[in-house]
Amino acid sequence: MQKLIIAGAGPAGISAALYAVRAGITPLILYKDGGALEKAVKIENYYGFSHPISGKQLYENGLLQIQALSVPTLQEELLSIEYDGDYLIHTALHTFRAKSVILATGTKRNTLSLKELKKYEGNGISYCAVCDGFFYRQKEVAVLGNGPYALHEARVLEPLAKKVTILTNGSEPAFAAEELGSIRVEEKKILSARGDTSLSHLEFEDHTLFPLDGLFVALGTADSTDIARKLGLFMEDNHILIEKDTSTALPGLFAAGDCTGGLLQISKAVYEGALAGTKAVDYLRKELQ
Template identity: 85%
Template structure:
């Protein structure tokens, strides 16, 4: 379903991160309001993995999450909404938004975060003990505190490599811990960054995390651990942008706006009822309000 842009590095008015119920609904309502957005997405997330959905309006028989997800992609394709299947790495704000994916950079005046919320974590009960002590989920936010220290990034994909690259000029040593998996990036991209493939079996330390025990019982010493499992979701991006968070969810206004101008959030990343119906509603509202914001900015510029 992916569409190709003539100029992938182009400026665009509105970018929607995510192609689930919230993201697709946002796109549909943005188009109806007069602006065609660019959709960036990795996959269907939790929806695509749902075996059967039988509590959604208009479907008398159960439908698989995968089929509903694909229906959404067909719907935006019919409206000629450009959609690129590229992993989102980061969003930066400096009056306008710079959106980085694994392959391109995009500039936008408004952004809707709708990539859901991450459900994959490392199953080590000991890690909870150190959540506020040497464990971070944001290299841009906390890298400064680990200058000239030895740190590790947990993950094996482009997102983990991106976080490691942020830390590389700050830390004394950076290692990507793949936890038994092969890295999903080229070794030539590493620079001075090291790779450790052995599985992690335990976390150790007194009041702060100081060692990870590997599968062969050797200890891996570290001053800080940055978690970058899977792909960057909306809450990862929100942390880096300094948005208000509560219980790992983005705090939004009733109109889905956030603390940053032109940045909206919808779907599971905002918490509450984690259901398709709620995501569709918030997506529709976010798409409408994002267009209103852009139109207001245009009027003010013309005055």
């Protein structure tokens, strides 16, 4: 059992870890990569830098800083989190239990590039297999994505749906065929979505039609907002609603950084991370008394 797990190793996650460990709680940091920060070519609007620095270098500096304090880190893709009084955290290879969690994995910039997307959201297009899978019992569904996150969502749907297909939209599958079971894979690129009031077909680039009742979007990796939806947290404009102290509707669960919306800047992420780390320690001290 871990006391505190921090999901994310960007400015928010590292800042949370720094404040937690200085207060006497050593967290476990789970992360996949540096997200949007790692892709920033030049940062020159952050306090304390007389010369620009790349996002990649700043991200790597953060990892070195936390490793110097002997904070354990594990580079694995986060798939889902469940709550049963404690938090059950599933990565691609491991499962952990924790008393408290800080979500700091950022927010996605990639989505399905279809002009019909908004029309069918909530009417055949979903972003959460755990939330909406029940409504597709004995129906034909598809999951959009090509990595472990898409495979995880497909496995959630497999016992419920009549047929489950992973649509890679032209990308190579990043999982082995033996992992699929009864789940099918279609690699054709998607051209458009069709249906009257709800989604009923996808059209591929070769103009063939793919009939389905529901499409679950699981592009890339699971970010903090994907996890939040599955936990039933309050959302607004695809961001997690938090209290002023970064707490959420679930006890011991905090969120910080881009996933909470507002100013998507390093300075804001560092502040929220510091606050989340401090408040998680306060929560744990009360729980462990």
